[in-house]
Amino acid sequence: MSFSSEVKNELCRISMQRSCCTRAEAYGALLHASVFSHKEIRLSAENTAVVRRLQALLQRAFFVLCEPQQAGRKQQLVITQSGEIGRIFDGLGYDRKSHIAYHLNRNIIEEDCCIAAFLRGAFLMAGTVAGPDKKSHLELKSTRQSLSGEETSLLLELGLSPKQARRGSAWLLYFKDNAGVEDFLTHIGAPHAAMELMEAKVEKNLRNTINRQVNCETANLVKTADAAARQIAAIRAVLESGGEEAFPEALRETVRLRLAYPTDSLAELAQRFDPPISKPGLSHRLKKITEFAIKES
Numbered sequence: 139m140s141f142s143s144e145v146k147n148e149l150c151r152i153s154m155q156r157s158c159c160t161r162a163e164a165y166g167a168l169l170h171a172s173v174f175s176h177k178e179i180r181l182s183a184e185n186t187a188v189v190r191r192l193q194a195l196l197q198r199a200f201f202v203l204c205e206p207q208q209a210g211r212k213q214q215l216v217i218t219q220s221g222e223i224g225r226i227f228d229g230l231g232y233d234r235k236s237h238i239a240y241h242l243n244r245n246i247i248e249e250d251c252c253i254a255a256f257l258r259g260a261f262l263m264a265g266t267v268a269g270p271d272k273k274s275h276l277e278l279k280s281t282r283q284s285l286s287g288e289e290t291s292l293l294l295e296l297g298l299s300p301k302q303a304r305r306g307s308a309w310l311l312y313f314k315d316n317a318g319v320e321d322f323l324t325h326i327g328a329p330h331a332a333m334e335l336m337e338a339k340v341e342k343n344l345r346n347t348i349n350r351q352v353n354c355e356t357a358n359l360v361k362t363a364d365a366a367a368r369q370i371a372a373i374r375a376v377l378e379s380g381g382e383e384a385f386p387e388a389l390r391e392t393v394r395l396r397l398a399y400p401t402d403s404l405a406e407l408a409q410r411f412d413p414p415i416s417k418p419g420l421s422h423r424l425k426k427i428t429e430f431a432i433k434e435s
């Protein structure tokens with residue numbers, strides 16, 4: 139099942155308690171219907187839970203009974219009876235004779251509870267959201283620029299900041315940031331889906347941090363090995379020309395230990411002295427050896 143379907147199933151489980159919200163949710167869905175005119179209303183969806191929810195919304199909000207019809211992969215609710223369409227138009231405060239009903243009637247969505255319900259209805263019909271394994275993306279598609287604009291304003295008033303775009307003949311409002319997607323889902327009544335996205339993001343960040351640490355440690359090991367290799371090469375050059383005696387007495391133990399333990403880090407090598415010496419002390423001696431070797435060669 140796609141993540142969008144998962145989210146829609148969660149939204150369809152919300153109980154329809156307040157009549158103001160039931161009407162607002164139906165309104166959000168109707169504005170994104172395939173057809174919404176004074177002659178015909180046609181709502182179509184693939185998700186069975188969504189179709190059932192739309193059916194229930196129409197019945198509760200407008201006393202319109204409607205059976206879904208199969209149309210390819212989708213199911214449709216089609217209303218053509220003028221009395222029923224009239225009840226819906228009346229209920230939404232539209233003029234029965236008006237041909238176009240794409241402007242937002244703010245009287246229907248005055249309360250916060252109704253705004254959330256309205257957006258839920260719109261998302262059920264026209265929304266998609268990318269799953270936790272993908273890049274953050276949630277969009278709401280509309281065939282009208284004016285509707286997309288009005289819904290954008292509505293979201294801005296809620297403190298959300300959607301972006302707008304055009305794709306072919308469709309108008310989109312969308313979120314690409316994690317916080318925007320999560321806030322929108324929480325707002326319309328899908329907190330579990332929002333949490334799932336949030337957890338996936340936290341997990342991903344944690345994985346990245348661990349990878350960075352591992353890379354960093356590897357880089358340090360390489361650095362240590364490089365330094366040791368340079369020191370050993372310098373020592374070998376001196377040994378070849380003059381033997382161990384070529385080194386000053388004070389440096390001979392360091393020469394011997396460096397050659398014996400070529401892969402030791404500074405700290406490990408310092409511990410092999412008897413008695414052990416400090417890391418800066420060893421570093422100083424190794425520097426002296428390299429300088430000495432350069433002078434000798």
Ligand SMILES: [Zn+2]
Pocket residue numbers: 156157158159160162249250251252253255
């Ligand atoms: Zn309400």
